[in-house]
Amino acid sequence: MNVTFLNEYINLVVLGICLCLGYVIKNSLDFISNKYIPLIMLVIGTLxxxxxxxxxxxxxxxxxxxxxxxxxxxxxxxxxxFIKGKEKEE
Known part of the structure; x- marks a missing residue:
């Protein structure tokens, strides 16, 4: 299944903001379960x-x-x- 056509819909600014927010949620907000992070990012990215x-x-x-x-x-x-792989090599 080829899904490369979805690349034209990606907005890099939204992706970057969501990446940063997701990182903060995952590493700082322990009361939010990891299983909800994709849903939160979907909603935030859409908004x-x-x-x-x-x-x-x-x-x-x-x-x-x-x-x-x-x-x-x-x-x-x-x-x-990628980062964990680099750490193991060193």
Whole structure:
């Protein structure tokens, strides 16, 4: 299954904001379970993308926010795995 067409919907600003917020939630807010972080990032990503694109609101804007928010959780896991791999080599 090829999902590369979803790349055109990713907003890098939203992705970066969600990545930072997700990091803070995961490492600082112990009362929030890890299983809820993707849902929180989906909602935050959607809201930020709607606010950024308020003048031309459409379903594409909503989809872009959702994908960017969820992509931030995947990017966090990829970066975490990369950093842990580098630590083991040293």
């Amino acid at each position: 930020i993308n709607i606010l950024v694109n308020i003048s031309n609101f459409s379903a594409t804007v909503v989809l872009g926010g959702m994908i960017s928010g969820l992509a931030s959780t995947g990017m966090y896991e990829a970066l975490r795995s």
